[in-house]
Amino acid sequence: MSSSTPASNSTAWTDELPPGALPVSVSPGRRVWQRFRQQKLGYWSLFVFATLFVLSLLGEVLANDRPLMVRYDGHYYFPIVKDYPETMFGGDFPTRANYLDPFIRKQLTEKGNFAIYPPNHYHYDTIDYFATRPFPASPSATNWLGTDQYGRDVLSRLLYGFRLSVLMALALTVSGIVLGVLAGALQGFYGGRTDLIGQRLIEVWSSMPDLYLLIIFASIFEPSLWLLFILLSMFGWLVLSDYVRAEFLRNRSLDYVRAARTMGLSNWQIIWRHLLPNSMTPVITFLPFRMSAAILSLTSLDFLGLGVAPPTPSLGELLQEGKNNLDAWWISMSAFAALVITLLLLTFMGDALRNALDTRSRGSAFGGGKR
DSSP: OOSOOOTTSSEEOOSSOOTTOOOEEOOHHHHHHHHHHHOHHHHHHHHHHHHHHHHHHTHHHHBOSSOSEEEETTEEEOTTTSOOBGGGGTOSOSSBOOTTSHHHHHHTTSTTOEEEOOSBOOOTTOOOTTOOSOSSOOOOSSSTTOBOTTSOBHHHHHHHHHHHHHHHHHHHHHHHHHHHHHHHHHHHHHOHHHHHHHHHHHHHHHTSOHHHHHHHHHHHSOOOHHHHHHHHHTTTTHHHHHHHHHHHHHHTTSHHHHHHHHTTOOHHHIIIIIITGGGOHHHHHHHHHHHHHHHHHHHHHHHTTOSSOTTSOOHHHHHHHHHHOTTOHHHHHHHHHHHHHHHHHHHHHHHHHHHHTOTTOOSOSSSOOOO
């Protein structure tokens, strides 16, 4: 018996089986993951992207103008989760303590007091009024990627802007999948008049100029993340619905669907239990590329001033600041590098995922992915 079988079979064999050993049954999802791991570029792109995303989620711990913990006069304080007045640390005013103030910093280092600061001492909206350098300032030991025209730290805004872009892209991807799968499944399963009417409506909707609609709504309503999410979600499902519709049209005439009808299953049961799981390949392959498109859309709108309202950080807003301050090369260079790296990682992940889901590949799930 051969020690390897095609990846499309339900049983995978290891390359070296001990005498008398039985083959190990591998689930389809595990086989896809094993083939994905063989795509080294895509696999490591996923690792790097996930690491960057996790670091961005820890933004308040990595880049903040508040200490993580303070010990003052024998008591412990946690400014990262609670606001304390300046009078708490020997100041004169009852306003929120400014931990960049040299007086407050001196108070936190005297008589056995200490403070634990994040690696980057600036939040995305922090303006260091005690800085002596003009803004925008070039990279230095205190501002690793320099400051923008308002004196805000570029590295901190880049970190929080990356997080906002990825979270928005994930939300748009989820909404696009839900709407696209629903529309495509209904058209592909029922066909006939439902498919005809649905296709005409989609053609009319897709021909509408989405950029002009965004400009009109941005001039009427105050720009916000929710408004941006709703407007982008209205057009983000159109492409996916065509792929799902084609899969349902192809699969609904296969024998396993006829058998399910013969067994008396309802249309919803056939769609949910049988057709949808067998039509998920284009949906899964679509994910990284949809995220790339969403990040590009959000960046473009922010660059044009139609995106999130300031001082919310974003990659497009940093690119706009770089355009307005051409001599401050570190602003545009940082934002452009972050955008390019993010899109490259998502592209590599998408290519690897597409290859892993390709049922024409030969070789075991544990071996090489030869064609």
